[in-house]
Every structure is written in structure tokens, then in C-alpha cells.
Amino acid sequence: MRETNRMKNDDMNEQQPLDVTIVGGGMIVTDLILPTVYHLQRTGVVGTLHVCDRCAAPLKALKENAELKRAFPGQDFVAHPSLSEPADKVFPDQFAQVLATSRPRQAVIVAVPDQLHYGMVKAALLADQHVLCVKPLVLSYAQSVELEKLALERGLYVGVEYHKRFDRRSLVAKSMYAQGRFGTFVMGEAKLIEPYYYRNSNFQNWFVCDKTDPFVYVGCHYVDLVYFITGLKPVAVSVSGVKGRFPNGNEGYLWANGRVRYENGGLMSISAGLGYPNDAAGSNDQGLLMYCEGDGKSGMIQHDDQDRGVRHSYAEGAGAGGSVYNYVSPDFFRLVPWEGAGLKPVGYGVDSIASNVETMVRMERASLSLEQRREAIRAVSEAGILATPANSFINELVVEAARRSILADGEWVTIVYGDQPHVEERRK
Ligand SMILES: NC(=O)c1ccc[n+]([C@@H]2O[C@H](COP(=O)([O-])OP(=O)(O)OC[C@H]3O[C@@H](n4cnc5c(N)ncnc54)[C@H](O)[C@@H]3O)[C@@H](O)[C@H]2O)c1
Known part of the structure; x- marks a missing residue:
């Protein structure tokens, strides 16, 4: 130390x-x-x-x-x-x-x-x-x-x-959750829908059904985040996908919805996709809502991770997807003037x-x-x-379970911890 x-x-x-x-x-x-x-x-x-x-x-x-x-x-x-x-x-x-x-x-x-x-x-x-x-x-x-x-x-x-994890709102939530300010997470939903124009990128060469899917690609951010905030381990995963074709003809899951069950019985639903309209103010659609059970009352964490309050409408040029009116959150990444x-x-x-x-x-x-x-x-x-x-190995277990589940059209896959953590089909 x-x-x-x-x-x-x-x-x-x-x-x-x-x-x-x-x-x-x-x-x-x-x-x-x-x-x-x-x-x-x-x-x-x-x-x-x-x-x-x-x-x-x-x-x-x-x-x-x-x-x-x-x-x-x-x-x-x-x-x-x-x-x-x-x-x-x-x-x-x-x-x-x-x-x-x-x-x-x-x-x-x-x-x-x-x-x-x-x-x-x-x-x-x-x-x-x-x-x-x-x-x-x-x-x-x-x-x-x-x-x-x-x-x-x-x-x-x-x-x-x-x-x-480095988003200040995540760090505030983690700190206050640890202080017991919300109670215990019990039910929530998150979404991360990336732009439609991603389909025209190099993605079409590798984002194919047997390799990955939107839940694994971006849904995983919210899987990690709920664990980061609460410390609760996921114990079961079910992911269903919607297939479609990229412009080059390759077939991929273009949309996915996953449900994650936690060790305390809590449930999280996560929607992800490559389909946020190019014409919309975006630049993608994302956010997190977590309900928690407290002592005789409930708590809530809600993050609008898309429209963080800054809006531009351009007289010249457009946003990446072509839209003129845009949400331009500076929170994730921007290049700004500085003293150098x-x-x-x-x-x-x-x-x-x-x-x-x-x-x-x-x-x-x-x-x-x-x-x-x-x-x-x-x-x-x-x-x-x-x-x-x-400290992030639960993500690999969830990814492994999610891939099995989506290829089996949403079958629940269980995560077993202990000496040798692994995933297995849920016993019926
Ligand atoms: N929000 C995020 O955290 C986030 C966002 C985007 C991408 N990613 C991750 O980043 C990774 C790359 O995504 P991307 O959007 O940049 O994809 P991309 O397809 O635009 O770029 C991948 C690059 O890797 C190169 N490449 C492929 N095989 C290679 C090899 N054998 N040796 C060297 N280079 C090779 C390709 O030529 C291409 O230039 C993926 O794992 C993706 O999940 C994370």
C-alpha cells in the first residue's frame, strides 16, 4: 500500500x-x-x-x-x-x-x-x-x-x-448507493441505441450473428454500470435479438433486448441496437433507470444519458448523421479550446x-x-x-451467457459462482 x-x-x-x-x-x-x-x-x-x-x-x-x-x-x-x-x-x-x-x-x-x-x-x-x-x-x-x-x-x-464508470453521474450514484441512500436495486431498464449509419461502416464485416450482437456490443456498458453502482452480481441472463442485413448482405442482430436477473432477485431490462435515426437529434439514444427498495419507501436513480441539456441548430453544416438540430452533450467526448x-x-x-x-x-x-x-x-x-x-469479470460471464441465450432465441442462461464460475442452461 x-x-x-x-x-x-x-x-x-x-x-x-x-x-x-x-x-x-x-x-x-x-x-x-x-x-x-x-x-x-x-x-x-x-x-x-x-x-x-x-x-x-x-x-x-x-x-x-x-x-x-x-x-x-x-x-x-x-x-x-x-x-x-x-x-x-x-x-x-x-x-x-x-x-x-x-x-x-x-x-x-x-x-x-x-x-x-x-x-x-x-x-x-x-x-x-x-x-x-x-x-x-x-x-x-x-x-x-x-x-x-x-x-x-x-x-x-x-x-x-x-x-x-468515469461519467460523474455514475460516480455520484456509486457513492450514494454505498451510503445506502437509495435502498437496494430491484427493477430497472436501460437502453443504448447507436445510430443507423453505423450499418454502413466496417461493422458490416464483423458485426455478424455468430460473433456479436448489440447487447454484447453496447448493452454491456449498462451491465457493467449496474454492477459498478450496486456491487450486485448477475445470476441469469436472457437475450432476444432481431436480425437484419447490412448493406453488404451480411446478416447481423441489429437489435437486442436482454433481461438480467441479480443475486438479490432484482431485474434489469436492457435494449440495444444499431438504429437510432440518422435524422434525429441524437447522436444516439441512451439512459438508465433503476428502482430500489428502501425501508418503508423506495428510491430511484434516473440518468438521461442522451439529451444532457445542450442543443444546437446549425445554419451551416450538420451533425454526424446529417441532422441540423442536435443534442450535443459535452460529457463523453468533445474537442474544446484550451490554453495550448x-x-x-x-x-x-x-x-x-x-x-x-x-x-x-x-x-x-x-x-x-x-x-x-x-x-x-x-x-x-x-x-x-x-x-x-x-473486478469486472462478471461482464465476461454475462457476455458468455448472453451469446448463448441470443443464439437460442432468448433461452435463460444461468451464471453459477463459487470456485469455478461458469454459465449453464437454466434447468427447467
Ligand atoms: N462505446 C465503446 O466502448 C465502444 C465504441 C465503439 C467501439 N468499441 C469497441 O472497439 C472495438 C473496435 O470497434 P470500432 O468501432 O473501432 O470498429 P471498426 O470496425 O471501425 O475498427 C476496427 C479496426 O480494427 C482493424 N483490424 C481488424 N483486424 C485487425 C488485425 N488483425 N490487426 C490489426 N487491426 C485489425 C480493422 O481494419 C479496423 O480498422 C470493438 O471491440 C468495439 O466493441 C467500443
Whole structure:
């Protein structure tokens, strides 16, 4: 614990930065990860920045992105493969090659399609790198335990990017729930409907029925959040989906509704989809409602996570989906003027990535021994703010149960805890 305090007292900007490799150059990297890491680079937390994809085309788009150029003048990343390669030529081993030349105990941020996370996180750990992975970490509980053990053995940090934990409203709810101000969660609903135009993106290549679905893709944020706020473990899951075709003809679940049963009998219904109208003020539709039982009265937590009160109507141009009248919440991610050159990324998405990277940086700057690094990792998991495999493993169990359930058209799947947590079909 003394080492953890020493880590906290470190002056972040006066010491050696950490090199960062981002793997994947798609939407989430463009919209959140790269701008955040660029900012950490200019504040001295991050050193050399590498971005790796299976082909050069997404990297070229990142380099040419006008908004990123305006926000981060003079900043750049090393592209793997090089942009001199044909844009669509596929380099399947690109990430392995980058890892082979990485200095030990730097940072890797994994931002590729869900089904690739396990292999890439494992490869990064075996190459002695700290890792931040976009959610969901992996698609099975056994894999999350394996990665947790591997990381701890090597004294490497693994964080999972559940950024809703960093939304101030989530932190307020968590704090007040722990004080008993609401009573005990008993019934709720949440939704996260992403825009229709997502169907035209690279999603159509990987968001297919046998790989993922909207519940696993974004519903999981609210699964994590209810656990983050209440500490209640999910014990059963039923997810039903609605299939449809992407423009390229691939079939995916475009909509999903899941019910999660908790250890205290509470129930949560979560709707998710790729269908928020492009013409609507959006930019997506999301929110959380939780009812709680108190002593002779009830409590309630309600978060409107969509329209947070800022509205624009443009005389020139439009929002991402094409709408002229827009809700423009600054809470998740925005690039805003600041006291330095260009623009600064702000929001809870930024806070979440920054906290994960800064945790790795502190560990390295404190020159901890292997045992001290393990202790520091355990302390982060116990603190329960940053999501780690040790404190967010219920998500893998829910994902595993959800995938089984949706493929069986909504059959209930039970989560069994104890020495060997696992999922199984509900006994009838
Ligand atoms: N709200 C959130 O937390 C949030 C939002 C969006 C995406 N995500 C997650 O981020 C991940 C990526 O999503 P996205 O929207 O950026 O998808 P995307 O399809 O836009 O981008 C994925 C990128 O990964 C690249 N890629 C695929 N295979 C690769 C390989 N073997 N090596 C290197 N690169 C490879 C693709 O070429 C593509 O550029 C998914 O796991 C998704 O669930 C999270």
C-alpha cells in the first residue's frame, strides 16, 4: 500500500513517458482513443506513438483526418504498415511484428473487433506490455481468468475501457448507493441505441450473428454500470435479438433486448441496437433507470444519458448523421479550446483512457519490483474504479451467457459462482 501512495505522489510530467501502441485504426480510435493519446503525448505522459492495423487504408484516413490535424497540430504517429504500402494490402502479422520491436513494459491499447481481443491482449502480455482493451475484454470467463493470471504473473497492468464508470453521474450514484441512500436495486431498464449509419461502416464485416450482437456490443456498458453502482452480481441472463442485413448482405442482430436477473432477485431490462435515426437529434439514444427498495419507501436513480441539456441548430453544416438540430452533450467526448495550441479532448471517455494509461505510467515511474507491481495491480482492482479483469469479470460471464441465450432465441442462461464460475442452461 505504501508503494501505491508513492505512485500517487509521483510527478507525472517530469519523468520518462511511456510508448503507446494502438492496435486497430477504426471508429473508436478516430473518435476517442487517438485524440486522447495525442493529448497525453503533448502533456509528456506518452512518448512515441504507434498505430497498427491490418492494412494501411484506416491509418491513412487517420493521418488525413482534418479534425485531428486541427486539434493536434504537428503531432503524428508511426503507421504500421507504412502508408507507402498499397492501401488494401492485408498484413495479418502486423501487430506481432510491432510487438517484436517494442521496448518492454510500454503500453498497448487494443481496439480491434471483439473476437480478436483475447489473442491480441495475450500476445501483448507475452511481449511484456501493459494493456488497455476496449470493452468487452474477451468473450468468455475462462479467457478473462487466463489473462488476469498471466498479467499478474508478469506484473503487467490490464485495464478494460468501461468508460461509463468515469461519467460523474455514475460516480455520484456509486457513492450514494454505498451510503445506502437509495435502498437496494430491484427493477430497472436501460437502453443504448447507436445510430443507423453505423450499418454502413466496417461493422458490416464483423458485426455478424455468430460473433456479436448489440447487447454484447453496447448493452454491456449498462451491465457493467449496474454492477459498478450496486456491487450486485448477475445470476441469469436472457437475450432476444432481431436480425437484419447490412448493406453488404451480411446478416447481423441489429437489435437486442436482454433481461438480467441479480443475486438479490432484482431485474434489469436492457435494449440495444444499431438504429437510432440518422435524422434525429441524437447522436444516439441512451439512459438508465433503476428502482430500489428502501425501508418503508423506495428510491430511484434516473440518468438521461442522451439529451444532457445542450442543443444546437446549425445554419451551416450538420451533425454526424446529417441532422441540423442536435443534442450535443459535452460529457463523453468533445474537442474544446484550451490554453495550448489546437484543441483539447474532454469528457469521461477521455478521463477513462487517461486514468488507465496514467496507472501504467505510475507503475513504471515508481520503479517497482515484480512483487510491488503485483501489489499495485491488486490495489487498483480492489479500489474498483478502473475496470480490471479481477473486478469486472462478471461482464465476461454475462457476455458468455448472453451469446448463448441470443443464439437460442432468448433461452435463460444461468451464471453459477463459487470456485469455478461458469454459465449453464437454466434447468427447467
Ligand atoms: N462505446 C465503446 O466502448 C465502444 C465504441 C465503439 C467501439 N468499441 C469497441 O472497439 C472495438 C473496435 O470497434 P470500432 O468501432 O473501432 O470498429 P471498426 O470496425 O471501425 O475498427 C476496427 C479496426 O480494427 C482493424 N483490424 C481488424 N483486424 C485487425 C488485425 N488483425 N490487426 C490489426 N487491426 C485489425 C480493422 O481494419 C479496423 O480498422 C470493438 O471491440 C468495439 O466493441 C467500443
